[in-house]
Amino acid sequence: MDLGLTDRTAFVAGASKGLGYAAARELAQEGCRVALCSRNEARITAAADDLRDEADVPDDRVLPLVCDVTDEAAVQAAVEETVDTFGGLNVLVTNAGGPPSGAATDVDRADYREAVELNLMSTISMCEAALPHLRTAAAEDDHARIIMVTSVSAKQPIPTLALSNTARAGVQGYAKSLADDVGPSGITVNTVLPGYTRTARLEDLADDIQAETGQSYDEIEADWADQNALPRIGEPEEFAATVTFLASARAGYVTGVAMPVDGGRSKHVL
Ligand SMILES: NC(=O)c1ccc[n+]([C@@H]2O[C@H](COP(=O)([O-])OP(=O)(O)OC[C@H]3O[C@@H](n4cnc5c(N)ncnc54)[C@H](OP(=O)(O)O)[C@@H]3O)[C@@H](O)[C@H]2O)c1
Structure with missing residues (x-):
């Protein structure tokens, strides 16, 4: 299938490692010019170097940017630099690190505020900065996509991740609202909900569980795997393939969707 991504421009946030990096690499392999922050x-310079090597793309098609996505001015500047460098923007992938572990009453209001800044407000800032350029892309070549990285915890909360459960649900509501709002302009908006996927974030969560329970990493991983229909941990490339499809020209009639990539961990029927 030709995904129609050749010479499109993508901005991928939170991309020095893990899921963001995997998405940036897959998009570059499909022919996108990629800005990653x-x-x-x-870390982001090293990631850009790796991406050039692994995706075998010329230097001038990869743009590493230093940007904390909780800083609205920095987000605006990063998006503008992407457009100035590559001449436009077709695909926005919003992403950041995950908030700390903790049950609902183990964390305080300051923690909730920080999580909302990190995962919800950053998503809104990135969309607001990108939307004028995405509207132009939609009008000029009918290819404008927003993909938001959230978590399986948005559909089925994880008891020890109250901050994530709360902030991600907000992103899901924003995505659904935005999809209706910008659909008439030809922009699609979808979310991808990773389940347990092999990254540094998962190692951090395992460290927290180990400190609490004394379980070995293998035992923790086995517990996670047992929750899935497919009894294993996911790989970042499996997540990236879904992001890349949603970014593609072939996904032009898919919007407002919350797509789990979780090995069947979510047990809801629809
Ligand atoms: N892996 C999983 O199993 C899983 C499951 C469900 C949900 N998720 C969520 O999916 C997202 C990505 O997960 P991951 O596993 O790839 O996490 P990760 O391995 O911790 O990587 C996070 C990436 O985001 C960057 N980052 C962190 N805070 C940032 C900020 N404020 N501004 C810009 N970049 C920032 C980090 O780079 P720098 O440190 O260089 O800034 C890094 O590149 C996280 O929100 C995570 O909670 C992951």
Whole structure:
């Protein structure tokens, strides 16, 4: 299938490693020019170098940007630099790190505010910065996509991740609202909900569980895998393939969807 991504421009946030990096690499392999951002210059520069090597793309088609997505001015500047460098923007992938673990009453209001800034408000800032350019892309070549990274916890909360459960649900509501709002302009808006996927974030969560329960990493991973219909942990490439399809020209009639990539962990019927 030709995904129609050649010479499109994508901006992928939270992309120095993990799911964001995997999405950026897959989009680059499909022919996109890719801007990728994270908070740390050394990490995002190294990621851009890896991406050029692994996706075999020329230097001038990969743009590493230092941007903390909770900083609205930095988000605006990063999006503008992407458009100035590549001449437009077709695909926005919103993403950031995950909030700390904790049950609903173990965390306080300051923690909730921080999580909302990190995962919900950052998503809104990125969309607001990108929308003028996405409207132009939709009008010019009918290819404008927003994909928001959330979590399986948005559909089926994880008791020890109250901050994530709360902030991600807000993103789901925003995505559904935005899809209706910008649909008439030809922009699609979808969310991708990863389940347990092998990244540094998962190792951090395993460390928290180990500190609490004394379980080994293998036992923790087995517990996670047992929750899935497919009894294993996911790989970042499996997540990235779904993001890339939703970013593609072939997904032009898919909008407002919350797509789990979770090995069947979510047990809701619809
Ligand atoms: N992996 C899973 O199993 C899983 C499951 C469900 C949901 N999720 C969620 O999916 C998202 C990505 O997960 P992941 O596993 O790839 O996490 P990860 O391995 O911790 O990577 C997070 C990435 O985001 C960047 N980042 C963190 N805070 C940022 C900020 N404020 N501004 C810009 N970049 C930022 C980090 O780079 P710098 O440190 O260089 O900034 C890094 O590149 C997270 O929100 C996570 O909670 C993951």
